Amino acid sequence: MTSSNLTRDETAVRSQRIRLDAVEIDLDLRDAPDPAAPTFPTTATLTFTATGEETWLDFLGEAVDSVTVNGASRDVEWDGARIRIGGLTWHNVVTIRARGRYSSSGEGLHRFRDPVDDAVYLYTQYEPADSRRVYPVFEQPDMKARWRFTVSAPAGWHILSNGPEVAREDVAGGVRVRFAETLPLSSYITAVAAGPYHRVDGEWRDADRTVPLGVLCRASLARHLDADEILDITRRGLEFFERAFAYPYPWGKYDQIFVPEYNLGAMENPGLVTFTESYVFRGASTAAQHEGRANTILHEMAHMWFGDLVTMRWWDDLWLKESFADFMGAHAAVAAGGFPDAWVTFASRRKGWAYVQDQLPTTHPIVADIPDLEAAKLNFDGITYAKGASVLKQLVAFVGEEAFFRGAQRYFADHAFGNTTLPDLLSALEAESGRDLTAWSRAWLQTSGLSEIAVERDGVHPPVLTQTDPRPHRLTCGLFAIDDGRLERQGGLDVDAVDERTPLPGTIGDGIELVLPNVDDRTYAKVRLDAGSTDAAATHLSTVADPVARAVIWASLWNATRDGELAVTRLVGIVSRHGVHESNIALLTDALSHAHVAIGRYAAADARASLATAWLDTCWNALWDAEPGSDAQLAWARALAAAAARSAGRAEQIRAILARTAPAPDGLPLDPELRWAWLIALAATGYATAEDADAELAADPTAQGHVAHRTALAARPDAAVRAAAWHAAWEDEGLTNDHLAATIAGVRAGDRRDLIAVHDEDYFARIRPAWAARSIEIARRLVIGLFPASDSLDDVDSWLDGNPDAPAALRRLVIEQRDGLARELRVRAAQPTAL
Structure with missing residues (x-):
């Protein structure tokens, strides 16, 4: 355990002893355009009451220059992660002057230089605990404060934070901007962005007020930004959520900024939501891509209530925001966003993610046990998001949609600007629905794993719904017959299943070719088709009219393949x-x-x-x-x-x-995106040279072009080329997060094990030192991206046996990769040997 890895227990003690009131942050970013300036001055002034004489502040930066407590200068006691603060009284004002370091990993204050015009862009990304990379803070979600930001930056830049700008003055080398004080926020959802961004303004009006809207991206992407569509979705969402939650949007303005080299899809910082600029489509884009972007916009907007207005106390209740936002993203996309098939995508994509995650040996309950920050970092997974959202979909059906939203309204009214745990939400839902949710919570929120459901119908009267790992399911078995060459639904059998075997309430006629459990995707379970139904799907799948039913069939076939049941x-x-x-x-x-x-x-x-x-x-x-x-x-x-x-x-x-x-x-x-994809494929098979890649880069000298160019060069099928890329991934700490990902993609291109198997031993020698030396994001990419896809488990088992004391988060990643490899070997062994 290092001092940077905060634990649940010690932060709980800290929040009991400290009552935080306000935080003032002053950042000086005027030197950001200078590549020779790796750091920036940062000053934090925190006002709080205390019941003890000492505490600590969290800071992961370059240096701490001074510490002042209640007007008195104190010695700097900083171990690289924690600043000891002594001599506290009941009421305290603590000022820390320090220097932060610009990030190239997407954690903290990320600095990006656009190769198109040499412009520099900054943005912050903190969840779960990286605001301490930018300013000294109490880095835990249950210590909310009113924040006041002041930021100095070069003249001509857009400078943004959570609140609106309230004052601006010229200073040497730039401008100094002061922002309005925020309502109480956790540190991880504070935010700053600065740079010569392109901005499109809009507004949303309701009966009582006007909410200013902004959409921003890099200047070189401006011609690709379809701001009108983004603003339209934003207005629809604000109207929907205000009505659904009966609580006005509380954060004033609503800026949305699309940023480069982003590690996530998006982040819900109130008033300044950040998105990956992958959502700025440079070329052709499908309806699914637009739906996905709308879903993400609405997901982040739901967080303005679930997560920002009311926040979990600690990361074991992360689901209190992410599961709800995942559910609300799809729900609002259907109800208000203009994407009626959003639940189809959810059934295929989001649930598919959850099914994979839930079959790993490291799966966990939706309400997870998160003892420390390293565990929290890895818990942004398919369980917390997609399984949680799937379960909430059931809950809405269980308590009724009207009661569910009344419960949410009560929850926000009772806990606005506070922190909560699971019982707080359940009590609100129980009060509005009249239902006892104890058994439901125990069955779905506090257990791990998933049921596999199937129907036995051959020689069984009545037919039986079976399930492994039994849980309560309310579902429908769809019955399909062939009519004029098409699979047409002939009704269904509704069933409440609790036990391993549940007789179906009806018969299945002789003409029924396909029996589809969970036909409307109401419950969360892996569906296994019987042999006859699999044959019918293999012949007639595309004739099924209902896209949700097709999604369930496609998912069932994929899961059967992953399980070795379908060749x-x-x-x-x-x-x-x-x-x-x-x-x-x-x-x-x-x-x-x-x-x-x-x-x-x-x-x-x-x-x-x-x-x-x-x-x-x-x-x-x-x-x-x-x-x-x-x-x-x-x-x-x-x-x-x-x-x-x-x-x-x-x-x-x-x-x-x-x-x-x-x-x-x-x-x-x-377009450039497709050209690069095809060129990288040619490079991987030896049909494109470095000169070809250089020529393509000359035609597309954008940031995306440079990333793709790096992959194309590393993908060439030459052992020396792959070796050089391998060593660069591990050893070149100048690689940004995106450039590292591109290098790894080149190493793995074309599944050419013959070119990279020689590095297997080196992988296991490097992962533990890399975990200790690199940020979690960078180390995670290395551990997952370069895991050897070998034909044996011996090496990984040897590492696990020999490293029982390795950090738990690192062991989790390796165990998950091992499980994936074991599945691959097991399924391959069961395959036919000829095409």
Whole structure:
């Protein structure tokens, strides 16, 4: 345990002894454009009451210059993470003058230089505990304060924080901006951004007030920013959530800024929401991409209430904000956002994430045991987000939608600007619904794992719903018959299942070809189709009219493949047959991804090459047959890029299209994103050179172009090239987070184990030192991204056996990677050996 890894117990003691009132932050960022200036002055003044004589403040920076307590200068006692503060009285004013360090990992205050125009951009990202990289703080969510920010930066920059700007003055080398005092906030959702951002203004009016809106991105991306659509979603969301939660949006303005080299999808900082600039679409984009962005906008907006207005006390109740925001993102996208198929995407993508996470040996209850910050960092996972949201979907059905929202309204009214735990929410929902939620909470929030549900119908009268790891499920088994070559639903059987075996309340006629448990995706469970239903799906899946039902079928087939119950060859055949007819672009995109992953991870070794070649041809033919300019055409073009990195069968044709010596399919937008994807694939198979990559970069000298260029160079199928990239990933600490990810992608390109297996031993020698020396974000990328996909568990087992005292968070990552490898080996062994 290091002093930077705060524990739940010690922070609980601190918050009992300290009552924080206000924090004033003064940042001087005027030297940010100078690459020779690695640090910035930062001053924090904290006002609080105390019941003891000493405490500590958290700071991960370059230096602490001075400490003043109640007007008296004190010696600096700082161990690199904690600043000891002594001589406290009942009422205290503590001022710390320090120097923070600009980040290149996306943690703290990130500094980015745009290669297009050499402009410098800054933004902060803190969750769960990185505000202490920028200013000295009490870094825990239950110590809220009113914050007052002052920021000095170069003239001509946009300078933003949570509150609106209230004063500005010219100073030497720039401007000094003061922001309005915030309502009580936890440190991890404070925020600052500064730079020559492009800004589009808007507003949202309700009956009583006007909320200023802003949408910002880098200047070089301005022509790609579809701000009108973003503002429209924002207005719809604010209107919906204010009405649903019966609590006015409390944070004044609503700026949304799209930032480079971002580690997350988005972060809900009140008044200054940050998003990955991947949501600024540089080229062609599908309806699913727009839906995904809208969902994220609404997810972050839900946090303005769930998480920001009312905040969990400690990270074990992270679900109190993330599960709710994940649920609300989909719910609001359907109810108000103009995306009626958002629950289809949720059923396929978000639940798929949760199912994978929940089958790992490191799975945990939705209400998790989080003893320290390192554990918290890794708990932003499929359980906390997607499983929690899935369970909330059930809860809404259980208590009723009206009662659920009345309960939420009571929760916000009772706990506004405070911190809560699970019982606070349950009591509000129980009060409004009249239902006792004790058993529900115990079954769904306080247990881990998932049920596998199936229907036994052959030789069983009545048919029986079975489930492993029994939990209470209320679901419908959809019954489908073939009518004129189509699978048509013929009704369903509703069932409340609690035990391992539950007789279905009805019969299944002889003409029923497909029985689909959880047909409307109401419950959270892995669905296993019986043999007859699998055959019917294999033949007729794309004829099922309901996209939610198709999502459940696609998910069932994928889970069966991951479990070794469905041959990879059969899954790929189903995707090849029905993908060309799948009308929901999110389902198509997921199916194409699953086929690609299945070939690389689960196919038998001696069948993989022929299967990869056949899949490449499927993608190629589907691309040319797709409707010109359609989302499906773009999805198949992207799938072709992934397939072409493994198999060179279409390399010359792809190269000719890129060189414009052969025509592209009609309507296909050969934009920079697609060109790079195809070029990286060619590089991985030896059909693109460094000169080709350089030429592409000359045509696209953007930040995204530089990242892709790095991957293309590292992807070339030469052992020396891959070795150089391997060493750069571990040893070049100048790599930004995005450049590290690009380097890792190049190392792993084309699944060329023959080029990188030599580094397996080096991996296990490096991961523990890297965990100790690098930030968690960078170390996590290295540990996961470079884990050896070997044909044996011996090396990883040896490391785990030999490192029982390694940090728990590092061991968790390695255990999860081991489980994935064990699954791959187990499933491969069960595969047919011929295509």
